[in-house]
Amino acid sequence: MSDARELLAIREIAHAFLLAEHPGDVQQFALDRITPLLGASFSLVMQLGADGALLRPVAQHEWPAPYRPWIGALRVRVGDGPSGVAVAERRLVEVVDLFEEPSLVGWHEVARELGFRSIMAAPLETADGPIGALAFYFADATTVTDEQRALVRLVADQLAAATDKSRRTEALRRANAALAEANAELEQQAQSWAAAQRARDASETLAVDALLALTDAADERNAEQRLHAVHAVAIAAREYVAATQPAFLLEPTDVDPRNVLQEAVSQWRGRAPMVPVQVDEPTVLLPTMRADPRWLRRTVELVLGLAVAGAATEGGRVHAGIRIGRGFLALQVDWEGRAIFGQLPSDPPRILRVCSDALRWEAHDPFAEARQTVTAVDLPLARALASRLGGELRIEVADTAAATREMLLVFPVDAEQA
Numbered sequence: 001m002s003d004a005r006e007l008l009a010i011r012e013i014a015h016a017f018l019l020a021e022h023p024g025d026v027q028q029f030a031l032d033r034i035t036p037l038l039g040a041s042f043s044l045v046m047q048l049g050a051d052g053a054l055l056r057p058v059a060q061h062e063w064p065a066p067y068r069p070w071i072g073a074l075r076v077r078v079g080d081g082p083s084g085v086a087v088a089e090r091r092l093v094e095v096v097d098l099f100e101e102p103s104l105v106g107w108h109e110v111a112r113e114l115g116f117r118s119i120m121a122a123p124l125e126t127a128d129g130p131i132g133a134l135a136f137y138f139a140d141a142t143t144v145t146d147e148q149r150a151l152v153r154l155v156a157d158q159l160a161a162a163t164d165k166s167r168r169t170e171a172l173r174r175a176n177a178a179l180a181e182a183n184a185e186l187e188q189q190a191q192s193w194a195a196a197q198r199a200r201d202a203s204e205t206l207a208v209d210a211l212l213a214l215t216d217a218a219d220e221r222n223a224e225q226r227l228h229a230v231h232a233v234a235i236a237a238r239e240y241v242a243a244t245q246p247a248f249l250l251e252p253t254d255v256d257p258r259n260v261l262q263e264a265v266s267q268w269r270g271r272a273p274m275v276p277v278q279v280d281e282p283t284v285l286l287p288t289m290r291a292d293p294r295w296l297r298r299t300v301e302l303v304l305g306l307a308v309a310g311a312a313t314e315g316g317r318v319h320a321g322i323r324i325g326r327g328f329l330a331l332q333v334d335w336e337g338r339a340i341f342g343q344l345p346s347d348p349p350r351i352l353r354v355c356s357d358a359l360r361w362e363a364h365d366p367f368a369e370a371r372q373t374v375t376a377v378d379l380p381l382a383r384a385l386a387s388r389l390g391g392e393l394r395i396e397v398a399d400t401a402a403a404t405r406e407m408l409l410v411f412p413v414d415a416e417q418a
Contacts, residue, residue, distance in 0.1 A: 096141050096143050
């Protein structure tokens, strides 16, 4: 063997070790360079499985072609055969003539089929222990030289280091990926917490505004009526917080929108019989909605309640119906009466709130029952619920005081059904 060829092979393998990202690249490269230098017919790198009991091939050079398709199924038990002994005893194993070794009788048939007579196997070792074996197979009985042994040991060390490097790199990659995933999850949780906190702050502001309205000097309701109003504010504020949480739970099912509207109308007719609520029954077949019936009904109740509060005047009325279009369904509610929406000076444009004047009661108010469960939180709650149900609440407010006001709850539906 030429010292120059050996040194060149070692340099090339070392270079491959530095550049390769996967141990298989170095293993294959090393086998292709070293096998011819040793005069071996073919060679194999085997890796120790996670169970620490079996070796499986991960790279080969010139393995006999007829048996190459089945090389992936090859398994060698640790302690069995030259490669298994090399791993078990962590030493270089040389078999000059396999057919002269009584302890290897079980390998004779395999050797005849594959066409080898001599084997040299070296363990692949890291600081944590053996991880595999490097084996060279010779067609004839072969006695290796000290230089060849040194070369095989050196290559085995490099292959073990390449595998160890790859495993550590992969472990680092997994750790970094897990860290990135954990950071992303923490960031998402932080955003959720921030959103939840904003929702709590908003609900507190709305609830405080509504409660302050109850202490207005012009509001003449008695203690029992005020307590009833405070209870309504508390319920709406609690629902608003729930509806704006990331974990808000919906249980969607098929819903007939006519039934939901009729239930809400019946409820308000019972609460405020002094305010007429008219319903237009649709004359066309309506598509089935996919929604949570409880929260859809609550949303419609809120919208109707706001309209009833606005129509709670002499001659006021509420009109409700269902509109259908291509790909959408809308529950329409309009009323004649006083304006109930307004903007505060600090609000952005087009951001509406329920005016405190609309909820204020007067002494001996004949329409008190129509407004006693409507709160300043109802509008943002209705909008939040509509959004969580996949729709939106649209409000049309005319400039003139006596004009009709309108609200639309718009939800997408199957276009083919519509």
